[in-house]
Amino acid sequence: MGQSSALKRQFGITRPISLAGPTREDLLRTAELEKILVEAGLYESKEEAKKRKEVLSEIEKICKDWVKQLTEQRGYTEQMVEDANAVIFTFGSYRLGVHGPGAHIDTLCVGPSYVNREEDFFIILHNILMENEEVSELQPVPDAHVPVMKFKFRGISINLLYASVSLLIVPQDLEESVLYNVDQATLRSLNGCRVADQILRLVPHVKNFRTTLRCLKYWAERRGVYSNVTGYLGGVSWALLVACVCQLFPNASPSMLVARFFRVFTQWRWPNPVMLTEIEENEELGFTVWDPHKNHGDKKHLMPIITPAYPCMNSSYNVSASTLRVMCEQFEHANHICQSVELNIASWRGLFEPFPFFEVYKNYLQVDVVAADEEDQRLWKGWVKSKFRQLTLKIERDTSQQLHCHPYTSEFTDPSKRLPHCAYFMGLARNDTAAPAAAGQLKFDIRDTVDEFRDDVFSYLYWKPQMELFVSHLRRKNIPNFVFTTSQ
Numbered sequence: 147m148g149q150s151s152a153l154k155r156q157f158g159i160t161r162p163i164s165l166a167g168p169t170r171e172d173l174l175r176t177a178e179l180e181k182i183l184v185e186a187g188l189y190e191s192k193e194e195a196k197k198r199k200e201v202l203s204e205i206e207k208i209c210k211d212w213v214k215q216l217t218e219q220r221g222y223t224e225q226m227v228e229d230a231n232a233v234i235f236t237f238g239s240y241r242l243g244v245h246g247p248g249a250h251i252d253t254l255c256v257g258p259s260y261v262n263r264e265e266d267f268f269i270i271l272h273n274i275l276m277e278n279e280e281v282s283e284l285q286p287v288p289d290a291h292v293p294v295m296k297f298k299f300r301g302i303s304i305n306l307l308y309a310s311v312s313l314l315i316v317p318q319d320l321e322e323s324v325l326y327n328v329d330q331a332t333l334r335s336l337n338g339c340r341v342a343d344q345i346l347r348l349v350p351h352v353k354n355f356r357t358t359l360r361c362l363k364y365w366a367e368r369r370g371v372y373s374n375v376t377g378y379l380g381g382v383s384w385a386l387l388v389a390c391v392c393q394l395f396p397n398a399s400p401s402m403l404v405a406r407f408f409r410v411f412t413q414w415r416w417p418n419p420v421m422l423t424e425i426e427e428n429e430e431l432g433f434t435v436w437d438p439h440k441n442h443g444d445k446k447h448l449m450p451i452i453t454p455a456y457p458c459m460n461s462s463y464n465v466s467a468s469t470l471r472v473m474c475e476q477f478e479h480a481n482h483i484c485q486s487v488e489l490n491i492a493s494w495r496g497l498f499e500p501f502p503f504f505e506v507y508k509n510y511l512q513v514d515v516v517a518a519d520e521e522d523q524r525l526w527k528g529w530v531k532s533k534f535r536q537l538t539l540k541i542e543r544d545t546s547q548q549l550h551c552h553p554y555t556s557e558f559t560d561p562s563k564r565l566p567h568c569a570y571f572m573g574l575a576r577n578d579t580a581a582p583a584a585a586g587q588l589k590f591d592i593r594d595t596v597d598e599f600r601d602d603v604f605s606y607l608y609w610k611p612q613m614e615l616f617v618s619h620l621r622r623k624n625i626p627n628f629v630f631t632t633s634q
Contacts, residue, residue, distance in 0.1 A: 252338060417450055
């Protein structure tokens, strides 16, 4: 879309802050940013891009054949068999156009009402994929929050979801009509695609949005704040924040947008929500939308970032007081660097310096996860990581937020261990900004808190002997050497 059309249309809820376009210096700074992204290996090759399209086409053919086969077996007419269809949609970083080499593709198969998830998808389609020579590492996860089948197809990682819609013929788009009579798991499956499509419709210049989002994702990963499961922000939340800034500065170049991103969110008054569109109700469909005035749980959200497709939800509900503080500190640090870049007294490379986590705190918690073999370890550490955020919340609760937690998103392994091992770390510090109720308290005893966290973790339904968890306190001088060589 050209600049003139961007000027004529308001993309967000509020009017743009500035309609200014880039100067020659801004364009040069954008070129410097793009060079850094290329050097960091964030773009896939043309060969890999072509292979991804071929793989998606082959998966769609397999799904179409699967639906036709079931339609025929269930005694539908010849015309119905001919019309029977399945449609493949993508979402996440691939749909937004910001995926990197080797990244998985988030994929949704939408099928007709008579093809279900429990048996048809997770048993029949699973068996079809298992017999396909191109498929490897097939892993069904039917009990996930969003049920998914994970596998590799010709070496490309695929996360395949399924949604059965209340229609005999599957549409080529995902308008609100597909949400009639669907359950919550299907709603979540459909909305990943609907949200991604809406984001791309709601930004003035898709190319500028994509370059800016690549920069912000790279920055967030380097600074340790890219992780929904740990209590920071995941890919959708970062995309929504970037889209908001694109709406506020519709003609800005990526270098301008990156700088204005940090300027805006350094000053943002959380928990005021970030929204790309007004939140709409649909009484006929009746799904709950994010509304802190009506829903008690929504009032507790600290950093609401609202998805733009009905039913609007908060994509950042995992953020805690501690992780919000960490992100705000990182926004401020980045804002100072961007100001220096715009004054030509610093370079963009300083923005992407990794966060020196093990130099910042005097005290740390180390969480060691051990299992008998690699497969058990993969399952066990996934469970522990999903609970790591609870440790942050429990420490905040039991110290009345006087103890500031900084969960680190990287995972480390000790190669000297005989059994498969990984470790996670959390920085600990007194919260100088908290209420002065415990101002004289110099020490915190969180042993009971840690014991409660361990009890939660060991409630794992598939726990086996030799699945172990160790939580220990250590000072900076005692940080193990393996953390400086094995970050994953």
